[in-house]
Amino acid sequence: MSKIPAELQYSKDHEWVRIDGDVLYVGITDYAQDSLGEVVYVELPPVGERFAADEEIANVESVKAASAIYNPVAGIVDTVNEELDGSPELINEDCYENHLYTLKDFDAAHVGTLLDAAGYAEFLKTLD
């Protein structure tokens, strides 16, 4: 079974988000990392650039495929997780400890419309 921490919000594209003060942490879910397999490269977005909701913002490449990451909430890229540059496998080791990037000036109202843990678990049941 996929791990789905209760305190996070989720998108149907398998990203998680967490509000921390005035920034938003964004990462991919356990379901996403498990489907991708061993991650070999993460292409992160340029800091300072604004991205709309559902806009393609990053790429995660695994031994199986390269997959686009869709920005779950509109905002400006504040920081990116540079550790992933040298160690993309951190995503497989713990996808909730190792985020992809953070957003500032994000659309806080939109965060509330994402799925909660129970809703995401239900959504996963509809797949496969």
Next chain:
Amino acid sequence: MSEQSVFELSKPGRRGYAYPVSDVPVGQDLPAHLRRKDPPKLPELSELATVRHFSRLARMSFGVDYGLYPLGSCTMKYNPKMHNEVAALEGFARLHPLQDDDTVQGALMVMERLTASLGAITGMAGGTVQPSAGAHGEYTGLKIIRAYHLAREDHARTKMIVPVSAHGTNPASAALTGFSIVEVPTDDRGLVDTKVLETLLDETVAGIMLTNPNTLGLFERDIMKIASMVHSCGALLYYDGANMNAIMGMVRPADMGFDVVHLNLHKTFSTPHGGGGPGAGPILVTKRLLPFLPRPGIKNIGNALCMDWEERSSIGKVSGFWGNFLVLLRAYAYVLTMGCEGLREASRHAVLNANYLRARMNGMFLRPYEGLCMHEFVVSAQRFKEQYGVGALDFSKALLDRGIHPPTMYFPLIVHEALMIEPTETESLEDLDAFVTIMAELVGLASTDPDHLLRSPLHTEVRRLDEVRAAKNPSLRHCIDGMCTT
């Protein structure tokens, strides 16, 4: 790998054949600074050492000449050796691309007639045989779609619709041509979701790229409706010919409403495939797109053929010289030896063989989309992954030990632990049965001895590769005595 390169096997003074000393003064006319000071560092081996080296390499490799190669969507059919004989004919093999038209009439005729044959097979009005690969054909075709819209001063069409199950080259080619990609999902039949497609179509859409049958091996039965929806919004339909082997002589892309087609000669038309080419990806277009075809075309001027450079709307040149001519020649030999009825029979057998395997493998794997398939079908190893930790990769590795090339894995992306199986028409009933027996054995091992599959391959020259390291730290140079490949 246990085999060293010819440079490492080299010993000074070893020779396979000793030439007499040249009595022609060499290089006296060359300026001193252009003359070599040291002889080139070529490997020095006896003939026997050379023969053994390449024989050992050949034994380590795998191709359709060794065994079944059911690599889905790649159509690894057997290529009759006669094609190579034709391509080796001196009159063709020794041509130079800069020869005058009047000295290469035969070659021009081959290209003209191949274009006409492919036009007849696809129902299209004309085309070019110059693109050197499928993706090159895609790029050329998409440039034509773009040129068509721009010629009508329709500048708003910036989007290309691509199904989620499409070949990776489709979105890549569209992006390279400057389109933004819009994905259309698959419905629960495994076909293009026409309800979603309806909502995507507007005056900003330049076209849609489809493969039919699609990458799940299913025929897009709504294709006429899709074509009419796409055309009525002013966009065009692009046909990816990767799966043409399912429909030759049965249905023509033009009759399904497509405007541009590329064909992979190295898949469907029995030219060498793999090892990176050379391939050929001719494109064919409907009448209204003829003016945009790349130059040069081939023009009949009564009693002779010549290269035709004129056409002001052309997208320009897409290839150095005239494409991979000797590949085109092999494809033309295939078309002529098969004939109309033969090509139709090839597709019929390709579909029959795939359905035979599908039916005989029923119950072994989950098949996410049911029903008859076309020339290939997709199964999922997901339940073995969940229960025993054995995935598509492990089944594939175990096949290597049993003299069979693995099917395509992890594609299409919409199926978890996908194995995409395409036997092609050239496999016999006995070979198909042998494959089923081996798959049944592996399915049994997955529950009784999953470790066996996880450790496979056990008997190949190279065992399981570290794919993560290969992707993260690829070693792309080989150095010997401080000399490195670039």
